[in-house]
Amino acid sequence: MINYYKGIRTQGPVTVLVAAGVGNAVAIYQVSNLATMVGIKTYRLKRVKGLNAAGVNTLLHIGTGVGGTFADGIPALLTMNGLNFDFQEGDLPEVEFSADITAYPVVLGVTVQIEVEVIG
Amino acid sequence: MELYPCKSGLGLMEPIALIDHNVCLIQSTQRIYRRVVYFEPRPPFQFLNIGAIAAQTTSARTRASDLDLYDGEFGQYRWFVLDDVQMRLFVPQTTGKTVGKNLQIPYDMNVMSRDPDLHLTEFFQWEDKSAYFEAANVSDYGLTQCRLVAMGYRFITEELSAVVVNKIKAGTENCVKIPVAGSAGRMQ
Numbered sequence: 001m002i003n004y005y006k007g008i009r010t011q012g013p014v015t016v017l018v019a020a021g022v023g024n025a026v027a028i029y030q031v032s033n034l035a036t037m038v039g040i041k042t043y044r045l046k047r048v049k050g051l052n053a054a055g056v057n058t059l060l061h062i063g064t065g066v067g068g069t070f071a072d073g074i075p076a077l078l079t080m081n082g083l084n085f086d087f088q089e090g091d092l093p094e095v096e097f098s099a100d101i102t103a104y105p106v107v108l109g110v111t112v113q114i115e116v117e118v119i120g
Numbered sequence: 121m122e123l124y125p126c127k128s129g130l131g132l133m134e135p136i137a138l139i140d141h142n143v144c145l146i147q148s149t150q151r152i153y154r155r156v157v158y159f160e161p162r163p164p165f166q167f168l169n170i171g172a173i174a175a176q177t178t179s180a181r182t183r184a185s186d187l188d189l190y191d192g193e194f195g196q197y198r199w200f201v202l203d204d205v206q207m208r209l210f211v212p213q214t215t216g217k218t219v220g221k222n223l224q225i226p227y228d229m230n231v232m233s234r235d236p237d238l239h240l241t242e243f244f245q246w247e248d249k250s251a252y253f254e255a256a257n258v259s260d261y262g263l264t265q266c267r268l269v270a271m272g273y274r275f276i277t278e279e280l281s282a283v284v285v286n287k288i289k290a291g292t293e294n295c296v297k298i299p300v301a302g303s304a305g306r307m308q
Contacts, residue, residue: 002233002234002235002236003233004233004234006230006233006234007230008204008228008229008230010204010259012261013261030260030261031260032176032258032259032260033176033258033260034176034177034178034256034257034258034259036178036256036258037206037256037258038206038223038225038226041258118204120230
């Protein structure tokens with residue numbers, strides 16, 4: 001059966017979250033916005049992989065917006081100190097993002113990379 | 121056996137014509153009448169790598185010379201892209217395929233899930249009147265390569281006599297009509 005709704009699976013860069021706190025959210029996946037692009041693309045979060053080297057367990061917030069405009073897109077993820085984390089499709093809600101996906105840790109020391117399904 | 125472009129058949133690609141079939145290759149306003157004397161498959165192969173494309177930029181229109189054929193031959197191709205771009209097809213260089221009044225529809229990686237047998241990617245090429253490809257990296261991330269894979273058939277043909285051509289034009293002789301170039305339309 002042909003699945004017309006299936007998208008392209010791709011990934012963002014390995015991103016070191018260089019500062020903690022909601023005011024310091026940075027992009028972990030930037031959306032496509034070439035002026036000549038045909039169609040509009042949206043992004044379903046499919047996997048969140050990373051490392052907590054913060055020295056303590058900490059929450060990782062993923063959403064959209066930076067600085068004062070950050071809004072959670074999914075509930076915060078608890079990451080364990082000194083361990084890799086790997087939240088996969090079954091762990092994540094079927095949220096569809098249409099703007100740059102951003103993130104911040106509550107405590108400094110988290111590196112993250114995400115996979116998304118590009119719908120469009 | 122009915123043969124026509126973009127045919128789905130059992131899902132797999134079928135040759136547009138068989139040996140001894142008459143074909144009419146339509147190239148702009150020109151019609152080239154030929155008879156197929158031989159054909160063979162061209163299995164899936166990587167025929168073009170446009171190369172690195174920076175984020176949010178469009179590549180040069182690039183000739184796909186590996187699809188070219190000898191004189192008197194035409195090719196039937198289906199194709200897809202391996203990398204995350206929006207790809208426009210031109211056959212020949214200045215004539216876009218899949219054009220409408222306001223939009224030339226690009227192909228992208230979605231074709232593999234939405235048209236798995238690649239029916240609607242099918243195009244034909246006469247001799248070395250090459251296809252050209254233009255890739256837009258619409259993403260915010262650079263690409264290190266932009267690869268395309270094609271498959272299809274190569275047909276060797278011979279000229280038809282005027283008598284047969286006249287019969288085809290009169291509708292008394294069978295002939296498969298095949299567009300081997302894009303069309304700008306009639307601009308109405």
